[in-house]
Amino acid sequence: MPxxxxxxxIKDIAKQLNISITTVSFVINGKAREKNISExxxxxxxxxxxxxxxxxxxxxxSLRTGKTKIIGFLVDDISEPFFSGIARRIDExxxxxxxxxxxxSTRNDTEKAIELLQxxxxxxxxxxxxxxxxxxxxxxxxxxxxxxxxxLFDRYVQDVKTDYVxxxxxxxxxxxxxxxxxxxxxKIGFVTIDTAQQQMVDRLAGYESAVGKYNLPAIVKKIxxxxxxxxxxxxxxxxxxxKQLDAVVFAANYICLDGLRTFRKLGIQIHQDIAVVSxxxxxxxxxxxxxxxxxxxxxxxxxxxxxxxxxxxxxxxxKSIEKTQVSLPTILNIRGSSAKK
Amino acid sequence: MPxxxxxxxIKDIAKQLNISITTVSFVINGKAREKNISExxxxxxxxxxxxxxxxxxxxxxSLRTGKTKIIGFLVDDISEPFFSGIARRIDExxxxxxxxxxxxSTRNDTEKAIELLQxxxxxxxxxxxxxxxxxxxxxxxxxxxxxxxxxLFDRYVQDVKTDYVxxxxxxxxxxxxxxxxxxxxxKIGFVTIDTAQQQMVDRLAGYESAVGKYNLPAIVKKIxxxxxxxxxxxxxxxxxxxKQLDAVVFAANYICLDGLRTFRKLGIQIHQDIAVVSxxxxxxxxxxxxxxxxxxxxxxxxxxxxxxxxxxxxxxxxKSIEKTQVSLPTILNIRGSSAKK
DNA sequence: CTGAAAGCGCTTACAG
DNA sequence: CTGAAAGCGCTTACAG
Numbered sequence: 134m135p136x137x138x139x140x141x142x143i144k145d146i147a148k149q150l151n152i153s154i155t156t157v158s159f160v161i162n163g164k165a166r167e168k169n170i171s172e173x174x175x176x177x178x179x180x181x182x183x184x185x186x187x188x189x190x191x192x193x194x195s196l197r198t199g200k201t202k203i204i205g206f207l208v209d210d211i212s213e214p215f216f217s218g219i220a221r222r223i224d225e226x227x228x229x230x231x232x233x234x235x236x237x238s239t240r241n242d243t244e245k246a247i248e249l250l251q252x253x254x255x256x257x258x259x260x261x262x263x264x265x266x267x268x269x270x271x272x273x274x275x276x277x278x279x280x281x282x283x284x285l286f287d288r289y290v291q292d293v294k295t296d297y298v299x300x301x302x303x304x305x306x307x308x309x310x311x312x313x314x315x316x317x318x319x320k321i322g323f324v325t326i327d328t329a330q331q332q333m334v335d336r337l338a339g340y341e342s343a344v345g346k347y348n349l350p351a352i353v354k355k356i357x358x359x360x361x362x363x364x365x366x367x368x369x370x371x372x373x374x375x376k377q378l379d380a381v382v383f384a385a386n387y388i389c390l391d392g393l394r395t396f397r398k399l400g401i402q403i404h405q406d407i408a409v410v411s412x413x414x415x416x417x418x419x420x421x422x423x424x425x426x427x428x429x430x431x432x433x434x435x436x437x438x439x440x441x442x443x444x445x446x447x448x449x450x451x452k453s454i455e456k457t458q459v460s461l462p463t464i465l466n467i468r469g470s471s472a473k474k
Numbered sequence: 475m476p477x478x479x480x481x482x483x484i485k486d487i488a489k490q491l492n493i494s495i496t497t498v499s500f501v502i503n504g505k506a507r508e509k510n511i512s513e514x515x516x517x518x519x520x521x522x523x524x525x526x527x528x529x530x531x532x533x534x535x536s537l538r539t540g541k542t543k544i545i546g547f548l549v550d551d552i553s554e555p556f557f558s559g560i561a562r563r564i565d566e567x568x569x570x571x572x573x574x575x576x577x578x579s580t581r582n583d584t585e586k587a588i589e590l591l592q593x594x595x596x597x598x599x600x601x602x603x604x605x606x607x608x609x610x611x612x613x614x615x616x617x618x619x620x621x622x623x624x625x626l627f628d629r630y631v632q633d634v635k636t637d638y639v640x641x642x643x644x645x646x647x648x649x650x651x652x653x654x655x656x657x658x659x660x661k662i663g664f665v666t667i668d669t670a671q672q673q674m675v676d677r678l679a680g681y682e683s684a685v686g687k688y689n690l691p692a693i694v695k696k697i698x699x700x701x702x703x704x705x706x707x708x709x710x711x712x713x714x715x716x717k718q719l720d721a722v723v724f725a726a727n728y729i730c731l732d733g734l735r736t737f738r739k740l741g742i743q744i745h746q747d748i749a750v751v752s753x754x755x756x757x758x759x760x761x762x763x764x765x766x767x768x769x770x771x772x773x774x775x776x777x778x779x780x781x782x783x784x785x786x787x788x789x790x791x792x793k794s795i796e797k798t799q800v801s802l803p804t805i806l807n808i809r810g811s812s813a814k815k
Numbered sequence: 816c817t818g819a820a821a822g823c824g825c826t827t828a829c830a831g
Numbered sequence: 832c833t834g835a836a837a838g839c840g841c842t843t844a845c846a847g
Contacts, residue, residue, distance in 0.1 A: 142824060153834040158826060169832050192542070194822035196533045196839050212562060224579075226491050232595060236577050238562075252574060255532050368505040393761065420734065455540050483840060494818040510816050534840035537823050543835060816847105823841090830835090 141185045151176055161189065195257065203233050204443070205253035207246070207263040208287075211238045213428065214415040215386055216264065219286070222436035223262065230444070232259070241358075243268035250276070260443050264288055267330060282446035284439050288332045289458075296446070297458045298438040302332050305428050305463040306339030309382060309410045310425060312426075312465060314347050317474040318380035318408050324368065325384035327355040336384045336412060352378065361391055368395040378407055379474065386413035393421065409470040423469025434461050482526045491518055502530065510582040536598065536661070544574050546594035548587070548604040549628075552579045555756040556727055556771065557605065560627070564603065564776035570730070571785070573600070582699075584609035591617070601784050605629055608671060623787035625780050630799075639779040639793035639800045643673050646769050646804040647680030649753045650723060653767075653806060655688050658815040659721035659749050664731060665709065666725035668696040677725045677753060695718065699749045703733055719748055720815065734762065750811040764810025775802050 143161075147154040159168045160178040170295050181187075195294040197200045204227060205305055208216040219261050222232050235258060239246035250273075253261060264287035265273060277295050285297040306323075306438070313321050323340045326331055337353065344351050354371045356364050368391060372378070383389035389411035396403065404423050414427035442457045479554060484502075488495040493515070500509045501519040515763075522528075536542045545568060549557040565575050576599060580587035587607040594602060605628035618624050618636050626638040647664075654662050664681045666674055678694065685692050695712045699706050709732060713719070724730035730752035737744065744750050745764050752759055755768035781797045 140824095144824080154825080155827080155834055155836095156832090159833095162826085171832070174832090176821080188592075188596055190537075190598075192533055192537045192598055193839090196531070196537055196823090196841090197825050197827090199839080201533070212553075212555075212558040214553075217558070221553060221579075233576070233597070235574070238565075251802075255529055256574070257531075257533055324494075390757075416731075417758050417761050420738075420758050420761055423830050481840095485840080495841080496820095496843080497816090500817095503842085514816070515816090531840050535842080537825090537839090538841050538843090540823080591824090751825055821842105821844090821847090825839090826837105828837090831833090 138188045141187045141359045143187075143189065146178065146181055146185065146187055149181060150174075152178075152188045160464075199257070200259055202231055203235055203239070203256060203258045204260045204262060205235050205250075205256075205258040206260070207237050207249060207253070207266070209239055209241055209266060213237050213386060215432070218432040219439075223465065225401045225441055226437065226440045234262075234339050235336045239266045245458050247272055248334050260284070260447055262286065262439055262443060265290060267328065267405065278428065278449060282443060284446070285329050286435055286439050294456055296442050296457045298442070300435070300463050302335035302339065303339035303342075304356070305465075306336045306382065306384075306412065307343045308339075309412075309426075309428050309465055310340050310343035311347075312467065313380045313382070313408060313410060313471055314343065316408070316471060318471075319349055320352065320377050320379045321349065322352040322375060322378045322381040322401065323370075323384065324354045324356065324371070324388055324431070325380060326358040326388065328358070333384060340382060342344065356388070361387075362392045364388070365395050365398070365404075365428075368392060369399060372401065380408035380410070380471070382410045382412070384412050386411065386415050388415065388416075389425075389427075390417065391418070393425075395445050403470050404472060407461070408472075408474070414466055418468070421458065421470070423472070426468045426471040427466050429466050431461050431463065481531070481559045481696075482528045484528075484530065487522055487526070487528055490522060491698070493519075514555055517760060523539055535632060540598070541785070543572055544576055544597060544599045545601045545603060546576050546578070546591075546597075546599040548580065548590060548594070548602070548607070549580050549608060550580055550582055550605065552577050554727060556628075556754050558772070559773040560777045562751075562781075563774055566733065567778065567781045580607045582812065583662070588613055601625070601788055603627065608669065623784060625782050625784045625787070627648055627776055629671050632672065635797055637783050637798045639776050639783070639802065640673065641771050641776070641802045641804050643676035644680035644683075646806075647677045647723065647725075647753065648684045649680075650753075650767075650769050651681050651684035652688075652805055653808065654721045654723070654749060654751060654812055655684065655690065657812060658809065659812075660690055661688065661693065661718050661720045662723065663693040663712075663716060663719045663722040665695045665697065665712070665722060665729055667699040667729065668773065669699070674725060675729060702728075702735070705732045706739065707727070708737050709733060710740060713737075713740060715743065721749035721751070721812070723751045723753070725753050727756050729768055730766075730768075731756075731758065734758070734766075744811050745813060749813075749815070759809070762811065764813070767809045767812040768807050770807050771804045772802050772804065 143154045146157045157178055159165060159170060160175050163176040200414050211217055211220060212329050220236060227234050246269050261280035262284050265285050271292050274293050283295055283421040285295055288295040289299055321385045325337055341351050356367045358364055383392045403421055409425050411425055414429035416424040438459045484495045484498050487498045498519055500511060501516050506516040517769055552558055552561060561577060568575050578590045587610050587742055601623035603625050606626050611631050615634050624636055630638040630640055666678055682692050697708045724733045744762055750766050752766055752768040755770035759768050760768040779800045
């Protein structure tokens with residue numbers, strides 16, 4: 134029968150050394166010098182801690198200090214490569230500093246998103262990182278008003294004053310569209326979703342200003358995004374109706390993925406039938422024939438900036454400090470799908 | 475200046491109603507009837523709880539009860555579709571029951587894995603779900619001996635008696651290999667990693683018994699897996715050396731992915747130059763030209779079985795109950811890459 | 816039917 | 832230099 138080892142507590146340490154738990158606590162928290170605890174006693178405590186492999190109970194510490202060293206991370210779908218790439222890097226940075234990330238996906242469900250935010254609060258996370266889901270604007274505003282450390286990325290909301298890290302969406306699609314134009318494409322479509330999300334609005338604006346500048350028609354399809362299957366249905370109709378298109382820009386990775394699925398269903402050949410550019414770069418694009426040109430977001434830089442801002446806020450907890458807003462450049466990875474016509 | 479709202483506590487409720495916190499606690503925890511608390515008082519408490527939007531402090535509850543309603547989930551890399559697919563379903567089931575999952579990736583680093591396990595312990599997770607990382611056998615054995623609820627999946631360890639959910643690896647690769655043989659392939663390679671992980675050993679065994687039965691040669695490449703780049707280097711050498719191969723089975727998704735990358739580098743055409751079967755099915759396979767045949771693991775069923783077992787253990791906490799071991803069947807998704815020669 | 820009190824394992828202001 | 836004690840917000844055995 135296995136013995137249920139009782140965890141050693143700070144009391145056990147104190148008792149064994151015949152000192153108070155106060156002293157033990159000071160030593161453990163590195164305040165020995167500050168509190169003028171003798172070197173010899175400090176060493177004794179540290180030795181016993183090591184010997185018994187004492188680990189403070191984080192629950193108790195958190196209850197007492199109000200800090201949990203947990204950061205909540207909320208996105209639409211963590212299994213999307215854009216989000217999981219950022220999540221990965223954020224997790225790395227956080228781990229090195231003793232923070233743990235609580236990852237959650239809303240699956241585009243506002244109800245669920247609110248619930249998850251509540252769970253974060255319940256779990257007393259120290260900070261929040263979010264690609265703000267639609268419908269959560271008010272909740273997040275309230276959250277920010279309590280001086281909770283919140284950093285947004287990917288999207289921002291015009292009337293919510295907060296810290297965020299985004300990329301330059303408008304100039305990215307402008308350049309990508311111009312790239313197609315310079316390669317002699319003249320009927321360039323733009324497939325996006327029907328949303329007020331600022332980053333999508335900006336991407337559309339970039340496309341529109343590019344075709345506008347060269348006096349080309351703006352052919353835009355806004356999908357009412359529910360799920361992949363319905364999205365493909367809508368695209369099938371669109372591409373059947375717009376046979377004159379010689380190129381298309383997809384406004385985000387999941388849209389592009391559904392676009393590629395649509396092409397497969399319709400037997401449309403990339404480049405041969407239609408040139409393609411994707412907003413967001415992901416592995417499948419390199420496996421297409423020919424590989425697909427993509428606007429790549431700097432995942433590492435986004436993650437690093439988010440963490441830098443958040444950690445800074447965590448240090449100055451409570452005090453309303455200046456909001457930091459960062460916009461990063463993207464890279465256009467040019468591949469066969471957009472080669473000269 | 476935003477007001478820092480102080481969270482309402484059980485004390486506030488009690489004070490406002492002029493009753494003890496004991497009574498409030500009983501009502502909140504649904505023990506009103508059991509404790510013979512009058513209906514009218516119960517209603518009053520519930521009403522005030524709703525009005526003030528009182529949420530018990532989970533930290534305090536956890537400290538007191540020793541339960542956190544958190545489950546630790548540990549795999550090599552959560553961004554692999556096999557793991558993220560399972561994670562997704564597990565998260566769904568857990569959420570519905572008020573559990574939260576702490577997701578972590580070891581990145582094939584034993585040190586890091588041990589550290590993460592320690593974090594789980596520190597955070598007092600109620601249970602553990604793991605695709606047991608190599609080098610963690612001893613740690614996990616110890617963990618199980620403390621009667622901690624642990625459920626493994628994907629892999630199992632011969633000499634660790636525990637609950638697990640796996641698939642029938644051996645017969646899966648046997649069938650897949652036989653499928654190639656029946657389609658007239660005679661020089662079938664098998665690319666795996668150099669490991670003692672039981673699931674990989676079993677997959678190899680299935681392949682070997684199939685080629686053995688049909689008197690075909692066993693051409694096996696065991697990669698010393700470090701990272702994707704080195705793995706590709708090894709495969710380039712292998713495929714250059716074994717030009718006679720007319721088919722290949724990749725033993726796992728990440729191996730297959732590196733295999734496909736290798737083909738791209740070497741200009742090898744799927745099916746035309748070599749037939750391909752992948753263990754694990756993932757989206758890129760459908761985007762290949764032609765699409766790649768794959769052994770699909772039943773992600774949903776794996777997740778559901780894992781959770782069923784774990785929840786069962788959680789209920790009977792502490793008591794050493796019988797170990798449950800489940801083996802599930804796979805599905806061979808036949809596509810163009812393995813069509814008749 | 817309801818409540819006072821102990822205790823989960825910590826941290827820290829205060830006292831000496 | 833060190834310690835007794837209060838308190839974080841809960842749950843629950845015990846008492847009446």
